Amino acid sequence: MKHSLFTTAVVGLGLLAAVPRSQAQTADQKFGVSGYVSTLQYRGDLGSNFWDLRHASYGGGLTLSRYISKGFDINLSGNQAVLRYPGDGSSFTNQNPALSNGRRFSANVTNLGLGLKFKLPVKDEFFVHPYILLQPGLAIVYTDRYASPTAANSRTSFGSFDGQVALGLDFHLTPGFGVFVQAGQHYLDRDDDRLDGVNSGSSNFFDKYDRYMQFSAGLTAAFGKAKDTDGDGVPDRKDKCPDTPTGVKVDVNGCPLDTDGDGVPDYQDKCPDVKGLAALQGCPDADGDGVADADDKCPNTPAGVRVDATGCPLDSDGDGVADYLDKCPNTPAGVKVDATGCPIDTDGDGVPDYQDKCPDRAGPASNKGCPEIKAEDKKILNEATKYINFDFNKATLKTSSYAKLNQMVQIMNDYPDYSLSIAGHTDSKGADDYNLRLSYERAASARKYMLEKGIPADRIEARGYGETKPIADNKTAAGQALNRRVDFDPYLTGDTNAAEAKYGPAPTIADIKAAGNKLPGKKTTGTGAPRSRKAPLKKAPTKKRK
Template structure:
């Protein structure tokens, strides 16, 4: 005999097979639908078929489950199965003998149960979850009993009864949205008149008083629903520790952006995703901590705390090649050569750096621009030399008496190679101006030539003529005129203003006049060459001895 619910159960199993795979049944996916097959085994007044599979019968059912807590589900189940017990007349396993055992030898019953169960999940986080099911419900029984005296004659009865089931089972979570389960439980009916098998035993103990049966089930479960996932990263909000992850960003199991190198900078923002780095440098490393990533750092071993430029190298404010943190002279002018400490070179060690030192290879005071000073005694020789330099009458030819003093000046120039010498010729006021001017030039040039012939470089001696324009005494007396007829010798540092020019003002040097292709002014005094006249005032007085 088939109950209509059996057909419904089979249809339900077919529908369940068509359910698409869903996500795992959790607090976010609270509903599950299960379809299963069952077999029942009887134990009662007629005997027991517990654990006996020789005359197995089958059925099936559907269960709708609802997640309540991590350890508890509630189930609404419907099941239809056939329970059958074949046996021989007067052969029973019941320990009691009174009653109407002779009136029946076997029975067959269609049992439909509806239950509201409570499923206690043990180890809910495990892939295999053991559970306990306690399920009160209602049973509807359609039973046929066959009597011993007429095996083909049956006694039909139907009734409804309270049904209580206690079961143990295992859930196997094969995928997040699909699983299987197996379950073994025992059902008790509350009818004490034994209408299930039609035999009353008269027993008084709980285990023997009530007819009961075991139900073995195995089935499939699909978990339905969809978790709320605000940022769409595949991790439900309930588990998502980073619920605002930008769209398309790969995340870990916690819903947070992947951070391959574990530096706290997510890969999608990390310019160096495979190497631990700093958040301030977009996840790239900075071994020396100077704020420039190692990949861009041209000086990756800069000491801690040292200020660096954009390339990661220590700052060098004055550009002398010595980093500021090592530079003891950080304001060195551009282009100046420096030593290892960043200070300007001072080869002669006189305290005047080479770039300011007119004499970088000879020590001298800063007051003399780093050059040796000419001692006062030597300067005196030069200042008094004019007294010892004599020329032939009215000529520019040196007298032999001048040679010792000129030789002495040659020695001074050799001793002080950083100095140049200014030779300035002067005359008194007697005679024509242009004549006097030429004569002063030629006498200065004669003294210069002597020194050049002794090896003094030409660029270290300048000769100028001032004529009668720079007297040092009155020309109205013979004594004053004698003082005005002179040749001055004045040393000065090479490169500085010519000493004669500093004292008397500008006048062309003999070299400059000749370089310009001009002749010295005035009448020729040396007997070589004709003078080219210049436009200069001429005095009427006759030429006198000079």
């Protein structure tokens, strides 16, 4: 098979294309093509012609290199040359008499390798760059061997792993052109001596393997565009502002132009012809409030006054009074304020209207700004349960109850900011559902009376708790009497119903009717006693009920 430098170059180019691209910082021109001449010198079982150039044979090669960093390159190299021993093909002066017996050979050697080039990490612009090359690869050998000066040749060919270690110097003559010299030694991986046809049988590494030296010298042309990350026309190695946005005009150092010299580049400067502040994108601020003059609706704001985005004094609570004049700067949104920025207090009780449940009537803050019910009126309400009586086993009010109910009507008229909770209760005698209905109906009866006296319906609620909320022991007659009651509790309209706060939730009569339901239990308007929960063992005399 015919081998040529053209074949070597094609294979090398293909392998280089498969090498991953480095992402590290590189020189301006990071690819190189080197052409060179070389000579090979043998050392092995037959002898050695290392460092003997008297009968040198020459070849050549091609290297493609990729700059990775100032301390490391990677390359692909292909070389073809003739390796002979003895050097002139006939002289036996350097033979090993014990082994050669007149043997000689001539080999056409092609090697391809992937090289790792470790350079002295000097600056890229430095003139000379020493390096060490470690290059594993493949050797393809076509050899003619002669067992004696008169014997016919024995031709063979083979492929072998080929490892090269070399030292070299790169000389950078110009940014895109250089020369290099290199000396290295190749080792083949086979120990069957297919190169020279002789096996020494030695176990010593340096005697066991046939090897050869390669001396090379050549020219390197670097190519590739200088790296300009931001595309501003200034190479990165000279660019003092390498991250300039695309399309921005720059100076000779690669930095954006700044026409007015205020430290804000023109492409970011909203006022490129007038010196300004960086915080205001290059625009001036006459009153120093942090808002550019062109956007300032209050350009003469006093020094030190906090302003909003328009340059006007800040009004944090949005009440129309600037903070520096506002004595109450944290007023909730929507609250009406006076000239000092404080919430209006119409009745002057110290409770601002927005917190005052009774803004037109003075009252203490402890009672949410509403007048407190007088002690004598509270007493009437607290004792009302003693005077509200009903017909036996019915929800019909006795006429003796009217006087006390009229007093409560008057109290409700005197305190229009209050509502009244009416809660009915029974003792434990009788069936649960019967007692529950009776308590509802008695509470409703009292409510109805007061409504008929003109109290608005939304100011009175009636609930029934049956026998569930006793205040005394139901085992005694006295306790049962105390448990049969109707409570009257006032509360500020809008607050939690007083009965619910005291006893827990229970639907009002209005709730029950709104849901389309009937009051629980049997009707209590009759005169008969409710059925006991447990039937008596014998007939007992009828007892008075509630």
